[in-house]
Amino acid sequence: MTNGLESVMWLGGPPGVGKTTVARLLARRHGLRWYNADAHTWEHRDRAIAAGHPAAIRYEKMPVPDRWSAPMEARLAMSLHHVRGPMVxxxxxxxxxxxxxxxxxxxxxxxxxxxxxxLWLLPTPQLQRRRLxxxxxxxxIREFYQHLAEVIAAEVRQSGGRVVTVDGSCGLEHVVTEVEGHFSDVLAHGPVATSQSDRQELLRYAxxxxxxxxxxxxxxxxxxxxxxASDVVLPFSCECAQEGCEEQINLAVADFPAPPDATSLPLLASGHNVYEMQTP
Structure with a gap:
């Protein structure tokens, strides 16, 4: 590969299938950078608007309730599902x-x-309905998410992409293990973060x-x-360097440490300390 993306693993799927949780856990366990496309939604929308994309401009101008009563193809276009890939x-x-x-x-x-x-995680219709x-x-929005699941499944089937079907019967750890196994060769040979400071930097990035x-x-x-932003409380990942830590801290977005403190003060769950890791 010569496209500058040699160190990337891709995990797709519709809303409600659990791909965010799986990616977060794998990143923590293996010392990976976690890029969450949803976290770049509004940045990508701004870039599409600046480029004059008609569906992005229409979305911003349309009254909020009207967005979700528009014809389904218009909703799909305004979601920028087929536009954001190059931005990613x-x-x-x-x-x-x-x-x-x-x-x-x-x-x-x-x-x-x-x-x-x-790899794509595809939910059964029953699981997606339950999660939604x-x-x-x-x-x-719910109706659109169900339609988007059908669109993504059709795209993946047509391309012959690898799929894990998620029905909720086996639990999260089973899905994580399947995804981990799919990427085992990449994980075995690719560079991962091992030092405390590098792992903390990755957690702060996410x-x-x-x-x-x-x-x-x-x-x-x-x-x-x-x-x-003071009204929004999110679960942020604990920024200690322990591989097995899965703790999250509920914090208002407005209270998250801002630069320059963002690079010097780790966000730690109660009782957690910075853990010194040994670099091989």
Whole structure:
């Protein structure tokens, strides 16, 4: 591969299948960079608007309730599902080549991936309905997510992409193990972070991406009517360097450490300390 994406593993799938949780756990366990495409949604929308993309411009101008009652193909176009792939690739090319990066999100299409190592998690319809039931979603958003699942499944089947079907019967750890096995060769030979400082930097990178996501969201005039960053509480990953740590800290986005402290003060769960790791 000579496209600048030699250190990337791709994990796609529709909303509600669990790809974010799987990627987060794998990144923590193996010392990977975790790129969450959802965290770049509003940044990508701004780039599409700047490029004059009509569906992106239409989305911003349309009253919020009307977005989710539009014809389904219009909703798909306004989601930028088939537009964001090149933006994701550009983002990844701008990152350091080490360590390995696991990329996950709904815009991870076969066209986006190209020939890179990729896997899609596809839920059964029953599992997706159950997962979406757990979310407080507008009916139009829920309907769109179900349609998006069908679109993604069709794209992957047509391309012959590798799939793990998730029905909820085996539990999270089983899915993580399957994904880990699929990428085993890449994980065995690719560069991973081993030092305390490198692992902390990766955790801060992933946490900070969610902060930037909401900061970009609340710059919109229609979004400011919904509140601000002080109203949003997210589960951020504990930034200790322990491989087995899966703790998360609920914190208002507005209270997340801002630069320059963002690179010097680790965010730690209660009772957690910075753990000194030995570099082989």
């Amino acid at each position: 690739r550009d983002d990844l090319r701008a990152l350091p080549t080490a360590p390995l990066t696991i990329v996950e999100g709904t815009p991870i299409t076969p066209d986006t991936v190209g020939s890179g190592p990729a 039931d757990e979310r407080d979603l507008h009916p139009g 946490n900070r991406a969610f902060v930037v996501q909401y900061e970009a969201f609340f710059t919109r005039s229609w979004a400011r009517a919904l509140g601000d």
